[in-house]
Every structure is written in structure tokens, then in C-alpha cells.
Amino acid sequence: MADQEQFEPVIIGFTCNWCSYRAADLAGTARIKYPPNVRLIRLMCSGRLDPTFVLKALSGGADAVLITGCHPGECHYIEQNYKAMRRFLLMRRTLAQMGIEPGRIKLVWASAAEGVKLAQEITNMVEEIRALGPLNWPKPADGNGHLSVKPELEEVAA
């Protein structure tokens, strides 16, 4: 980014109460720095992640969504992180069909002890999304339900 105005993405992150949220707490306690572009939401489990939340975040202005949960086999609720993983794969495919780059949704496993890892994953993701640029949804043209490939002028100006 040679521009002096560096693109600062907004990322909504979903965390599990038992692992990644505590990893975020641990990163804080240990004063591990990561970029401020991510805003976290606490769920009880990654299995709680309704795909609607992802769509809501992306349609509401987030440039990417980070989903975090316990490592496979370590779910506090036995196996619900596997369900999150299945939904994640399906969501990524669905979003791709809507023209959204697969990189804008990311799944990361982080145990309660992995504050450093979580901070590193967030740092990496911010860089990746910065490289992808802002999320510009294709706009429906003329209300006929078809997506317009022609970017609207005010969007370009924005």
C-alpha cells in the first residue's frame, strides 16, 4: 500500500466462551499486541454461530468475518465445533457463489492457552483482508433480482 490512506478493514470475530474468548483475555493480560480492526463477539460455543450472523456482519459493513472455536476434540460441548466447521465450509461456498472472496471468512482454532496464536491469526487476517480491499457487494440492478456487474458511481466515489 503505497497510498498514505491505508485501507483499514473492519472484521467481526466470533469467539467461543471457553477457548478463544479466553485466549483473547490471555492476549490482553500478556499485553500481546494485534491490530484494532477486529471486534469480537462472545458466543457460548462456535456451534452457536448462525450463518445469518455472518451475512448480517458482511451486509452491515464488515469486510470479513473471523470464526474461532476450540480445537477439534476439545470442544467444551463435546463436538459442537465440528458443526461449526461444517457450517463454515458451507458458508464459504455459499458466499463464493454470491461473489465474495473465500478469504473474507476464516475459521481459526484457538485454545484458552493460545493467546499468542489468536493474536497472530488476527494480525495475519487483517493483512490478508487489507490486501483484498474493501468488500463491495454486487448491487441488484433495476430491482429484477439480477446482480449488476456495473459498479455504481457513488460506490466508486466512496
Added chain:
Amino acid sequence: MTEKIGVYICHCGTNIAGTVDVEGVAQWAADRLNHRGVVIARDYKFMCSSLGQELIEKDIKELGLTRVVVAACSPHLHEQTFRTACARAGLNPYLCELASIREQVSWVHSDKAAATAKAKAVLSGAVERVIQNEPLEPLHVPIHPDTLVVGGGIAGIQAALEIADSGRRVYLVEREPSIGGHMAQFDKTFPTLDCSACILTPKMVSVGSHPNITLLAWSEVEKVDGYVGNFTVTVRKKASYVNDDLCTGCGICWQKCPKKVVDEVFEAGLGYRKAIYTPFAQAVPRYPVIDKPNCTFFLKGTCKACEKFCPTGAIDFTQEDELITVQVGNIILATGYDLFDARRIAQYGYGRLANVFTSLEFERLCNAAGPTNGNIVLRDGKTAPKAVGIIHCVGSRDQNYNAYCSTICCMQSLKFAHLVKERIGAEVYNFYIDIRTPGKGYEEFYQRLLDEGAHFVRGKVAEVSEFARLPGEEGKLVIQVEDTLTGKQRRIPVDMVVLSAGLQSRHDAKQVAKLFGISCSADNWYIERHPKLDPVATMTEGIFIAGCVQGPKDIPASVVQGAAAAARVLGRIQQKEIALEPVRASINQDQCSGCRICNNLCPFNAILFHEDRMVSEVNAALCQGCGTCVAACPAGAISGTGFSNEQILSQIEGLLLLNLNGGRKVAEKAEAVPA
């Protein structure tokens, strides 16, 4: 808006205020979120102080607040504090929401403008969420007065005795045939040089004879169901082929047993036991077990010497594993540690060079009840060494193996050095990185060893070899080390090398953690609820940890933790019930289409299907509140209290600042995260 929201921004001294413009955030909330119902926004030095809490209480009463948002530390620290404050002022505690602007903002970001902008977004998310919060009542769960203690080492023994002495029932499960753990294998304990068995065995006997303790030795926990206050635990009592009711522990069976087996567990491979055995003379319980894979009868179908000679007819070759189910309210895990496998450091020669011993082997050599009757001799069983090298930090403080300090090895090595000096008067060389003696009387013990003439060489040993290069090295083990105090390479010939191996988590620590639903650190030590303030509780209600299962520690610290865990459990039992977060799923019967998608998603079988009405229903007692079914319901018929769709969708809007006057504009997005 009908809600009246009070917003409170904590400075946390300079913890938050140092990186976030807290006054600015408060002013912003008052200006930009007033149309969402924020009627007051204050900042205060320490919101968690009694004055800070009174501020909230006063506003609730005087301004008639219906919702409260505190932007401060992680909800895992002070959520309860502020909820209780709200409750005191007559507001339902679940109408209070915490925004973490310390752990998630001020402590992890350095740029003040960016951190302030993020704090605003996080606060806005919490305001939107709290509007959707519903008043809830905690679930009250009765606490079953019995307790399960897993692991019969010193920590588990202490915990079991504390609870049993106060008149409560304890089930103590031990994997080995006898309780005692590692402490039973040791000869002396540092720094007082108490005989380990002499101070341990009275406690073991108390456990064995205590009317309130049900000892389940030679047993393992197989299954854990339920939740705090009401766990159902299935214990597999392994077949010992000895009838406990008839056995008197007379010992004739193991005297007559013709099959000798190397004792890899208790004697660390240095001694033998029989195929029917108790690990050591003071074993509790005193009943022997038959080691099925090594028993001649089980291998060849004939022998039965034990059965022939048993005076009470207690041997029963038809015995099978027994599954015992116990109901308990709380569980204490005290499953201990494994010794670092010194074979992994090939250059130290353990397993290849006969006279390289591990610390546990050396303990058995010193022990009067051990395979050499307490004589410190070489592997040949008769020669006393003239010089002994003790290598510290084997497998500890080493990026190749375990990065952490195993805590006990310095003192253990000093103890070994003393025993060598005392028993055989040999020269002793300690090879150390740093000597760490933080404990009562520990530093004094180190001074004593210096006075006794033990040698200390500061440097990490490069290699132990049997190749003589210089005169005087023939037939010796040569320790190659850089003496970092003199800056010279040294070769020190000795007869015996003791590797002070570090401690590591049990090989099956991860599986056991999963069984009990608790979490492990990267090194597989179990994670405590708070490293300083709650070291024996875990994140899972009703499961406590004590001793080395939490991290390496010495005997005094293990005893302290055992007693502490017991005190926590007794407190729970005394309260008779515990209040749980009412985070549960529930199904709107009118909306449920009976598709049964949720039925298979629940790992706790908490969702039942009513065939007659063709609808599903959540059993609140079994539901753990993960919310997976809520996310999966295609009809949107399932709602999850505390984490409802409305709460989370609103929080997303808030975090993205879609709620500000006039909606979100590009300018505001830029304001939220300045370059």
C-alpha cells in the same frame, strides 16, 4: 425508545485510560447513542470499587435505569460484580452487560486514537445487545453432598481426607493397585530430609480405614455424565482376581507365585515383583492384584499356585471388570504427572549407558525398601560409585523438549547430592543452568550442600560418553560440559550419572481432560480458573484440580492445593445449592415443525421428540447452553436465553456502528478505525 440505559466507562487506573480516551468515549456515548436510550454516560477511575458500584446503584434508583452497560475488563473477571450491584438496586442482574475494553482494547492496542475508536464500537455493540437482554432468573441446582477424587497421590489423599474428616463421603479412584503416588516411591523429602514413607503412610492408612472414604483402587473413571451438583460417574474397577472380602493381605500368594516380573512402575524398572503383587509393603489397600498379561495361569492355563496356597480362598480367576456408578456433586482431579522420558535426549545416554540413571531410579536406589536395600550402587548391583554427576534440567527449560521449569529438580538434585555424600562419601558434581531454591528452608539447604563440599558446575551438559580420551577417563562416564563461569570446556569423569528428569503432564492428560470437560494448556497441564486467584477451580463448574495435574510443584504445594480444593468443595456442599447461568435453549412449540434436525445435533441428548404432537422439546436440566440447536433450527423456533439471535444481531449492528444517528456512513466507518 423505552429503555433507559446507563453507560459506565472504567479507567482501571491507567490500564484503560492510558490507551483509551475514556472521557471521550463517555461523551461520545452520551451524544451519539442518546437516541438508543443512553440517558447517562459516566467515566470513573475504578468502576469495580465500592464507590464505582454505588454510582451505578444510585443512577438506577434516581434515574430509573432499565439497562446498564459497563465498559471495563473481561466479563470473566467482573461481570458478577456489576450484576450483583444492579441486583442490589433492584434491577434484574441479567440486564447488565459488560464491554471488554481492557483485555480486548487497551491492553492489546498501542495507538490511542485507534483504541479509542474501537472502544466506542465495542461499547456501541454492548448497548445494542443490552437493549435486547431479557430479565432472567439463575437456575438453582442442588449440590449432591458426595465427592469424587481422582488420583491417590499426596494431593488426592489430602483432599479426600479433608472432606472425609468433615463428615462427607468421598470416592477416591486410583489407577494403580495402591494409593501413594510418586511420593511413596521417594526416599527422603527435601529440604528437611523427612523419610517420605514415614510421613505418607499414616495418611494412606487413614484413607484406607476412613469410614467416609470409599477407596476404589485398581480402577479408572470411564464416563462422566451430568453437571455440577449432580454428576453420574461410571468407574471401571479392573478385575484383580482377588476377592477383597476374603483377602487378609497375608502375602502368602506373592511369596508362592513363581513368576517374576520387572516392576516398571513402582521400582522404575530396577526391581522385580511377582505376577500377583502389591506394589510395596505399606500398600493401601493391602489386597494384591494379579497382573493378567504376565500371570502363568492366564498365559498357559496351569499354575494357580496362589489359589492353592491362599488360606482364605480369596483368589478368583473368574472375576471380571466391574462397572460402578456413583453420584457426586463435585469432582477433584489430582492425577499427577509423568516423568520426562530421558531416552529422548540421546546424548545423555540413558538406556544405552548402563550407569546413567533417572531421578526416579535413583530414588529407588536410595530407598531402604528399594531393590538394593538403600545401597547406592552401580547397575551391577554391588560397586559403589566414587564419583557421581547429577545433571539438572533434563527435559526442562529446553526449547527442544519442555520450555518450562519443572520446579522441583534443583531441590531434588541437591537432595541426591546430600544422600550420596552422606551414604557413600563419593564426590558429587552438580551440572546446573541456574540453581532455583525458592521455598522455606530451600536456600539454606543449598548452602548446606555447598558447605558439605558438593561441586557445582554451571553449564548445560553437552554429552555423556564412555570414550576415554584423557588419562583417568578409562572405564568412566565422561561428562562434557562448558563451565560458563570459567568459560572453559571441561571433561569430568564419573562412575554414575543421575539425570534429574523434569515433570510433564500425564500421557493421557488430554483424554482425561476431555472426559471431565476441562481444558489443557499447550503443555497439557490443566488450566485453572484464574492463575492467581482461583488456582484449584476450573472453567467447568464442579470440577477442581489439585497437585501436579495443574503444573509442576513440590509436595508442600501439592498438599496445599489438595486442601484448598477440598475447602472449595466443602463450601459448595455447605451451600447445598449453586446458582447457574440461565443460558439454556428452549423450543417454541407453536413454531416447531417437527423436522427433528435439532435432535441429532445435541451431544447431551437434551432434546426429546414428542411423537404424539410431532414437536421437539428441550430438557432444561440436561441442556448445557451451547446454542448449536438454536443456530440450526430452520424454523427459528429455538431460542437461546442470554445469546438470542436478537442479542447477537443487534450486537453486530452496534459493533458496525449502524445504530448511530442517521445510520452508518463511510465517514463514521473511517472514524471508527482511523488509519
